[in-house]
């Protein structure tokens with residue numbers, strides 16, 4: 001009886017120790033370890049999936065009209081196809097970052113293919129703009145511990161979002177207006193410049209509403225969070241000084 005009791009206690013201790021180790025290494029507070037937050041008193045608008053020849057300039061014009069800087073997570077092949085739009089993003093003072101080369105979900109790719117997708121997109125951005133991007137938002141937001149590890153081991157920060165405008169789901173200007181004005185300072189808002197057709201009328205109203213509340217605006221990849229400043233690179237013409 002005594003032996004069984006001792007064995008039982010050992011088992012309990014074993015479970016406890018394993019739980020603590022698992023918690024320490026695997027469970028983290030939401031967003032811990034990720035960069036990608038605007039300043040606490042600011043909204044961080046992020047636009048994915050561009051550059052789009054028709055709609056990215058529309059979004060850029062609205063942002064300019066309200067003096068707002070945003071972050072654009074661009075798709076590598078689109079940058080290669082529309083380098084002048086990517087340049088426009090940078091010339092107007094916005095942050096340009098990586099959303100994969102092909103927009104295939106990283107969760108369905110091998111480690112090597114994920115890294116290649118990131119580095120190919122980085123090379124496309126660099127060729128078009130001269131900017132060496134350091135942040136990655138996985139296509140579709142499809143993430144896992146493996147995906148995050150591959151991104152981090154390549155020297156990049158993974159950036160998700162903390163508020164979804166639901167533009168892809170709602171597909172209406174009035175819908176995204178109602179949804180987006182619910183965002184509060186410190187939030188990193190997911191939007192898509194490829195849906196510029198609905199942002200064209202909604203974005204001015206959203207920005208006016210936020211400005212009337214006294215909110216600031218901020219990019220999400222600069223100056224905040226644990227930055228990995230020396231990402232891997234490859235591709236012609238890239239050199240880090």
Ligand SMILES: [Zn+2]
Nearest residue numbers: 048049139140
């Ligand atoms: Zn996307």
